[in-house]
Every structure is written in structure tokens, then in C-alpha cells.
Amino acid sequence: MPTLDWQAGTPNPRLTLLLSARCNLSCAYCYQEARTGPASMSWEVARAALDLLLRNRVHSPQIEFNGGEPLLEPELLERCIRYMEARVGRGDARFVVVTNGTLLDARLGSLLASHDVEIRVSWDGVKEAQRWRGRETTARAQETLKAIQRDHPRYFAYRVSVNMALMPSTIEDLARSCRLFLKVGLSSIGIYPVLGRVERMSSEVFGALGAQMEEVVADGVGHWRKTGSVPVSFLRGKEGGPTQAPDGLCCSAGNSSGFCVDTAGSGWSCPWFAKSLRPQGPLAREASDTLDLGCILDPSFPQRLAELPTKAARVPLLTCRSDKHSSAGACKDCEILGECYHCPASTACMPGNSDPHRVDDFACAFTRATAAARRGFHEKTAGAVLAAQEGDIRSALHRLTEAIRGELEPQFRPRTRGRLPRQPQGGVR
Numbered sequence: 001m002p003t004l005d006w007q008a009g010t011p012n013p014r015l016t017l018l019l020s021a022r023c024n025l026s027c028a029y030c031y032q033e034a035r036t037g038p039a040s041m042s043w044e045v046a047r048a049a050l051d052l053l054l055r056n057r058v059h060s061p062q063i064e065f066n067g068g069e070p071l072l073e074p075e076l077l078e079r080c081i082r083y084m085e086a087r088v089g090r091g092d093a094r095f096v097v098v099t100n101g102t103l104l105d106a107r108l109g110s111l112l113a114s115h116d117v118e119i120r121v122s123w124d125g126v127k128e129a130q131r132w133r134g135r136e137t138t139a140r141a142q143e144t145l146k147a148i149q150r151d152h153p154r155y156f157a158y159r160v161s162v163n164m165a166l167m168p169s170t171i172e173d174l175a176r177s178c179r180l181f182l183k184v185g186l187s188s189i190g191i192y193p194v195l196g197r198v199e200r201m202s203s204e205v206f207g208a209l210g211a212q213m214e215e216v217v218a219d220g221v222g223h224w225r226k227t228g229s230v231p232v233s234f235l236r237g238k239e240g241g242p243t244q245a246p247d248g249l250c251c252s253a254g255n256s257s258g259f260c261v262d263t264a265g266s267g268w269s270c271p272w273f274a275k276s277l278r279p280q281g282p283l284a285r286e287a288s289d290t291l292d293l294g295c296i297l298d299p300s301f302p303q304r305l306a307e308l309p310t311k312a313a314r315v316p317l318l319t320c321r322s323d324k325h326s327s328a329g330a331c332k333d334c335e336i337l338g339e340c341y342h343c344p345a346s347t348a349c350m351p352g353n354s355d356p357h358r359v360d361d362f363a364c365a366f367t368r369a370t371a372a373a374r375r376g377f378h379e380k381t382a383g384a385v386l387a388a389q390e391g392d393i394r395s396a397l398h399r400l401t402e403a404i405r406g407e408l409e410p411q412f413r414p415r416t417r418g419r420l421p422r423q424p425q426g427g428v429r
């Protein structure tokens, strides 16, 4: 029987199931440029992946349902959740669905709420920004979220978030989109740069990004004063942001803390390198071969996962953060190197790039702009983030007390291991 090397305390190991290779939208910037696998995942493949977690008694795994659009396979999604819950009990595994939100209806919303499934809606904001998703879907997204908020207010507050993709052409809409998300009442807003599309950033575009960030900071300060919360993820966290080691692996693609499984049953440590989703150019090929974990049904799968960090450390694209550079200069000289996420996928898919250490200029500009915004936010709020984090802990303790008194619906009782409300992560995805 295959075994995993996760018992040694891997924190919150992640399994991502790409339930569907189909999507009902056609976003202009989708990285899945050529899906070649079966249209949907079979139950045999999904169960094999879940069984791997169960056999190894993995503690508090995160099981993410993704695609394509995972809500095109609602029965499979529900079957996976019920299968796990029947074996580990409610609350031990954490479920996440990443969706464009257009297929969420009252029935699905209630189902996800009743199983405490976190919903991450991919939504780019105002209609001018959202138009890159192929058609006008802003009103639909708003209606859907409003309905979930009305029917499941506590669930909405803790388990529904939005992920916004930012492109140079939508920078001018950034602050307005953030305002819209705040108005909708979202407590977690992730903003990520679209990768691999822009080779050179002009000073005008960078200036426009800085101006929009100033508005986002001003709105964030105002929102915090009113509510005590900091929904925009990159404004949260300690001043200076996360500290990354200057060398070693760039990101989780090279470690074995998680993997995704495509509809054909092949495992990949990052979907960007999945050969079943996009053609891999010369620069990506070496990484793609390394990150290919083989079939989930193959007994050698856990062994390949265990060997991944050693193999990935030999691939220049996936490692040596301080050797990287962008148009802004060498990363080793950058004062925010410790805060910067280098996404190897963005380097691999830069048009015409053959240098494994070249960083996508838009990703670099976004990192510098968010670091400056975080500092500005800290200066203006003089410790607000810390206070907000303390507020989260107070709120978790309050919920714990309420649960003990039996005042909450079962799904809002604290998880077995007493997890606090999720802290959104910043960074490039």
C-alpha cells in the first residue's frame, strides 16, 4: 500500500482535486491554455486521492476543489465531502472550493454552508475589470454573495472570500473594485497579479499602480476604523510581511506539503506545470518533468512525492531566490527580498524568456507596490494590524464560548483542533 511522508507533522497538508477540465467562462488570462485530460474526474481517481490521506491518518488536511470550474461537478464534490466526513468526522478536514461563482445557487450555497466548505470566489471586481472573464458576470456574483450572506450570515463572515486577478489593463479599476468588495461585506480579499503576460512594466503603469494602492490603503484605514477588520490580505500581517529565506526553494511547488490531481489522475505539485493543462515551453519542461508525480493510483506515488524537494532543489527555475532579477534590478540587492514571492511559473511562461532567474516585471512591480502599501497602512494605523489580529483571537474565543453554550449551529462549532478564523495569505499565485 502506498504511504505518504506527511505524518512527520507537515502543517495543514493540501490536496487539490481538479474535478472538472471544463469551464463555463473563458477568461482572457486563464493559464489552462490547452486542457487535454478527461472532461471530469472519475470517482475512482478522487477516492484514491482521499484514501491516500485516510490511510496515512493525515492531520487536518485542506482539500481544495478546483478545475476548470468545480461546480460543474456538484455530485462528485458532494460525494468527496461526505466520503471524508463519514471517515474522519466533521471538522477534521478543511474543505475549500475555488469557483467563478456563476453556478452557485441557493441549493449549492446551503450545501456548502452546511458542510462548512470555504468558498473562494474568483471575481475581479467592477464590470470593467470583470469583462476579461468573457462576459458580464459582476451582477451575478453580487447577487449570489448577497443571497449566501442573507441565508448564512455567520458562514459568509468566516468562510467566503474573493480572489481578484489584476492585470496592467485593470489597474485603473483596482481601488473601485476593492471598494465594491468592502461594500459587499467580504471579510477577506485576495489580490493577485496575472502572471506571464507582461514582460516590461512602463513607469506610467507602475505609477498608476502606486496611485491605486494609495486609495486602497486609505479605504483600508477607513474600513478598519469603522469595523476593526482588515479584509485586503496584503495589508494584513506583520510589518515587513513574510520572511522568505534568500536561497532554497522559491515556493511550495518544490516541496511535498501538497499536490494537485488532474482529471486523468496525474499528480502535480503545482497545476501551472501540469502537462494536461497547458503546453510547457522549453524553460518549463525541466520543472514540469520534476514536478510530475505520476498517477495517483500508482504505488510509487508517495515515494515520488517524498523525493520532490531533493529533485526540485536541482532545478534553477525553482530555487535560488537571491539569483533572480527583474527590470528593477538584482533581487539580492532588493530591500524587500525577504517579503517577495518568486513564482517560477510566471518566469516559465514569460513570452520569449529563456532565463530561469528572470522575474516577471509585473509580478515584481506588484510585490513592491504591496510592500509599500503595507508599510503605509501600518504607519497610518499605528499598530492596527496587530490589533486586528488580536481582534480575531478575541472573536475566536467568543465563538468558542458560544459553541460551548450550544448557541451555534453545529457547523460553526470550533473545529476539533480549535482552528482560528483563517488568516488570508498574501503572495503571488
Ligand code: SF4
Binding pocket: 324, 325, 326, 328, 329, 330, 331, 334, 335, 336, 337, 340, 341, 359, 363, 364, 365, 367, 368
Ligand atoms: S520585489 Fe522585484 S526586485 Fe525585489 S526581490 Fe522581488 S522580484 Fe526581486
Ligand code: SF4
Binding pocket: 251, 252, 253, 269, 270, 271, 272, 341, 342, 343, 344, 345, 346, 428, 429
Ligand atoms: S508560486 Fe507559482 S510556481 Fe509556486 S506554487 Fe504558486 S503558482 Fe505554482
